[in-house]
Amino acid sequence: MGRTITIDPVTRIEGHSKITIQLDDSGHVADARFHVTQFRGFEKFTEGRTFHEMPSLTARICGICPVSHLVASAKTCDQLMAVRIQKRAKICAAS
Amino acid sequence: MGDKAIMATVWLDGCSGCHMSFLDIDERLIELADLMTLAYSPLVDTKDFPEMADVTLVEGAVSSEDDLAKIRKVRAHTKTLVSLGDCAVTANVPGMRNPFLTEDLYDRAYIENADANQHIPVNVIPPLRPNSYPVHQVVDVDVFVPGCPPSADTIFYVVSELLAGRQPDLSGRSRFGA
Numbered sequence: 001m002g003r004t005i006t007i008d009p010v011t012r013i014e015g016h017s018k019i020t021i022q023l024d025d026s027g028h029v030a031d032a033r034f035h036v037t038q039f040r041g042f043e044k045f046t047e048g049r050t051f052h053e054m055p056s057l058t059a060r061i062c063g064i065c066p067v068s069h070l071v072a073s074a075k076t077c078d079q080l081m082a083v084r085i086q087k088r089a090k091i092c093a094a095s
Numbered sequence: 096m097g098d099k100a101i102m103a104t105v106w107l108d109g110c111s112g113c114h115m116s117f118l119d120i121d122e123r124l125i126e127l128a129d130l131m132t133l134a135y136s137p138l139v140d141t142k143d144f145p146e147m148a149d150v151t152l153v154e155g156a157v158s159s160e161d162d163l164a165k166i167r168k169v170r171a172h173t174k175t176l177v178s179l180g181d182c183a184v185t186a187n188v189p190g191m192r193n194p195f196l197t198e199d200l201y202d203r204a205y206i207e208n209a210d211a212n213q214h215i216p217v218n219v220i221p222p223l224r225p226n227s228y229p230v231h232q233v234v235d236v237d238v239f240v241p242g243c244p245p246s247a248d249t250i251f252y253v254v255s256e257l258l259a260g261r262q263p264d265l266s267g268r269s270r271f272g273a
């Protein structure tokens with residue numbers, strides 16, 4: 001196996017990542033990998049929390065796209081509660 | 096601080112929301128750019144931390160061995176270290192994992208919840224420390240800026256004061272969760 005080129009950290013993106021590029025003996029790219037290097041454990045630590053905390057918590061998954069996480073979580077809460085949402089609120093959530 | 100101050104920003108275990116709030120300073124960034132050079136940051140491409148930064152803003156808690164190594168290095172090369180945002184100040188959301196064993200966190204994410212390729216990554220993710228800590232638990236911190244995230248106005252105020260050589264007075268300007 002030839003040289004490994006590591007780009008660490010990858011900048012101007014949200015989050016923590018690095019890229020490794022594995023070269024073969026003749027210097028050609030044999031493999032390239034994008035590594036996500038941050039793990040916080042949301043999957044576990046949100047278990048058992050009250051549902052109305054979830055939109056604010058999931059928004060903290062990513063500070064660049066908090067809205068998508070917040071809206072997804074709010075929609076899930078609506079479904080959990082089996083409530084009918086006003087049309088205007090629905091439009092707001094979808095936009 | 097000489098002609099132009101040297102500034103840096105780093106993110107440890109956070110969501111980058113504090114950095115987004117920093118960018119929300121908008122056109123006032125141009126004012127700041129007259130006073131400082133952003134020598135190192137996830138927002139720029141430089142890979143090496145400067146020999147000595149006048150001011151470094153730190154976002155995020157200290158959760159992994161990498162975070163710990165990074166913050167120690169940053170502290171050694173920074174005059175005024177700022178804990179920016181609740182994750183840095185209290186461990187906030189990353190700290191919510193502290194009652195759990197790290198094995199249980201990995202299990203839930205990579206085994207129980209995985210539809211395919213169930214395995215716990217060994218080389219990719221820097222090893223987690225048993226707990227997630229606020230920055231000042233592992234290195235000295237000079238300025239604390241609470242908020243999740245602190246507002247752009249607050250960050251602009253803090254940075255402007257520090258670049259002017261003054262200690263920012265945060266009373267009434269930011270609070271936890273704000």
Ligand code: SF4
Pocket residue numbers: 060063108109110111112113154155179180181182183187188242243244245
């Ligand atoms: S303090 Fe809030 S906005 Fe800042 S990194 Fe932590 S979760 Fe994100």
